[in-house]
Amino acid sequence: MGFQAGDLVARYSYNCDILFRITAVKDGKAELIGEEVRLQADSPLSDLKKIDDQEREKRQKESKEKEENCYRLFRQECRLLKERNEYETTDSYSSSTPYFEMRGRVLHLDGDPSYLEKCTALYDRLGIPVYGVHLPEKEMPNQVASLLHMVRPDILVITGHDAYLPSRGEENDLKAYRHSKAFGQTVREARNIVPQLDDLVIFAGACQSYFEWLIKAGANFASAPNRVNIHALDPVYIAAKISLTPFMDQVSILQLIRNTITGEEGLGGLETKGVLRRGVPWKSEDSALNR
Template identity: 70%
Template sequence: MEIKEGDLVARYSYHCDIIFRVVQIKNGVADLVGEEVRLAADAPLSDLKKINDKEWREYEKNFRKQEENSYRLFRQQARLMREKNEYDVSEGYKEKTTYFEMRGRVLHMDGDARYLEKCTALYERLGIPVYGVHVKEKEMPEQVASLLSMVQPDILVVTGHDAYLPTRGKENDLKAYRHSKFFGQTVREARKVIPQLDQLVIFAGACQSYFEWLLRAGANFASSPDRINIHALDPVYAAAQISLTPFMERVSVIDIIRHTFTGQEGLGGIETKGVLRKGLPWKEANEPILDE
């Protein structure tokens, strides 16, 4: 069966474990990006199986179920955080004290336009203010400074597609990664603008990214400690947890990990303060943190 750009495929050599979309074919080799995970790869056409509609529906069904479970867990956590905030604002008094929240604003730079659309929809569902921009990974270092100046975010997410290629070097060799170099350079350029770790909280990385390099570059949170694949929405849940944590409290790295799909094998980071600020009075009804 002929394979062309835009088709959904899987690799026989990896037991068809991940479904990719073909983005380019050149000299009998296809460039691939994960349809649900932030992995970039390439493979000869002879190694690819074209995925039919039935196979895709079953694959997608499993991911949608997982996404809804993660959303429900995060919603429960967010409501507990809101109850705590209400108690703190009223200083424990029984009478209701209305207040407002200034949630952390996110600048989300994504190398995949389709993933950016999915992420933006989830930010909106979670009630997180976001400015999303599609930028190719190689162009991110050149554009981040001007975007920071324009958006003035509290949180920066730098993500897209990546991969660790053992044939190019060991895990501590930056040349063995597709896009970790550009993610790290982007973080460094951002730190030239805002050096303080708690003034701008940065998440960087994608599937199999060089975790240690990204932290050294200045990221607060990054992927991927065990060089595994991360889900397309993992960066959103990390950013949302930071956005909804009051600035006088530390963001729990464990909580960040708990609300992602891949856990501590896929994401990690350092102690960081939250960015949410509370104020009062508020004369209108509070908007819900999350939709129902």
């Protein structure tokens, strides 16, 4: 069976558990990126199964159902958070005083252009202001400073594709990871500009990333504590929760992570405050503040 770039495949040696898209074929091997998870891999062509339209539709339906369930849970939590915010606000201002909200702005750096498109669509659906940039992972450390000065975000997401390769070393060996080094260097560059954890909230990492290295580099949240795969949309839910939580409130780490698609095995982080701010008076043109 012939394979070419763009084909949807799975690996026999892993029981065809993950769908991949072929990005290149060379010397009897294929370079792969996850279709739904942020994993980069390679494989002999003999280990690949081409996914037909029927199986693709079945798996995409299952993935969509999982994503929609996560979205519904997040929206439910957002409604409860909004009700609490409104209750607290009426204690601070008279009921006749209209107010507005400034949600945290996200700068999202992504090594995968198709995932960036999916993520920005979800940010828009959740009402989160975002500036998305596609950059190869190894270019991120060189570009992040100028982007921070230009965008001036409250939240920085640094993600793309990664993988832990046991053949290159132990889990505590940075050389054993495809892009964890670049992610960590990007975090450090960002912290040179904004050192305080609550002045710029950072998520960093992708599938199987070196969690401890990314946290030590200065990230508030990172993947992957158990070196597992994370879903493409997980960074969005973390950033969105920070964006919608008032700056005087601390985000519950366990509640935040449990509401992601991957959960505790793939995501972790530090105690962090939200970044949403309320103000008065409200006028109709103030709706542009969250754009």
